[in-house]
Amino acid sequence: MLVATKKPIDLQAKLFRGFAEPARLAILQVLRKGAVTVGDIVQTTNLSQSNVSNHLNCLKDCGLVSSEQRGRFVYYQLSDERIAKLLDLADEILADVAKGVYECTRLQNG
Amino acid sequence: MLVATKKPIDLQAKLFRGFAEPARLAILQVLRKGAVTVGDIVQTTNLSQSNVSNHLNCLKDCGLVSSEQRGRFVYYQLSDERIAKLLDLADEILADVAKGVYECTRLQNG
C-alpha cells in the first residue's frame, strides 16, 4: 500500500477519477436520488454485485460517498451535495461539447 | 478507430477522464491564465514536448480545449469558461473530502 502523493494536483486528479468511469458514474447517478442499498444499485445498474461493491469502496475511500449500516443492509449516499452540482455542471458542458467528446478516440473506454 | 458509444453516461465518463490525470490537469491549470503556446506549457509543467502534445490532442478531441495557429506557434485555450468553474468546484469539494482522497488506495496514480 503506497502512500499517496501530497501534491494538490494529484489529489484533484484522483478525485476526478472517481467520476471518470461509466460504472462509477452510473452508481453516482443512482445515488443522486438519495440513500440506497447495494442491492438497489445492483438492480438499477445491471452491474455484478462484486463489481458494485468494489466501485462503492473506491468511491467511499475517495470521499465521494458515505455509507451507513441499517440492519442487514448498507445504505450509500453522496457525501456532499456539491458532488451532484459537479455532475450537473459536467452535463451542461457536455451538452455543448458533446460532439468533441463523441469523437474523442484517445480515451476509448466507452 | 472505434466508434464511440452513444450512451450519455459513457460520454460523461470520457469527459471526466480529460480531468482525471495529473499531467492533463496541470495543463488545464496553465490554460486558465489564457491562451498559451505548447512551448509555454512545456516550460511551465516540465513535461516533455511530446507528452504535452499528446495530452493536448486528447483534451482537444474531448472538447475541453481549442487551438489556433498563429505564425509558427499554436495557441491553446479552454474551450468553455465552465471548465474553469468545474475545476473550482472540484477544488471546493476536495477541500472538504481531501482526507478521503488522500487515503484512497484504489486509485493509486499519484
Add this chain to the structure above:
DNA sequence: ACAACATATGATTATATAATGATATATTGA
C-alpha cells in the same frame, strides 16, 4: 446455533492508458 440473505474481499486476467524516444511535419526568415 443455524439458515438465509446482504455485502465485502481476494486473486486472476484482460484491457486501457501514460511516458518515452525517434522521427515527421509545419512555418518563418534569410
Add this chain to the structure above:
DNA sequence: TCAATATATCATTATATAATCATATGTTGT
C-alpha cells in the same frame, strides 16, 4: 531553397485499472 524553430505523430514499453469468479464476512429471525 535551406536552416532553425515549433509542434505533431508513431511505436514501444510499463503501469494502472476494470471485470470476473470464488469465497468470506456480517446480519437477522427462528
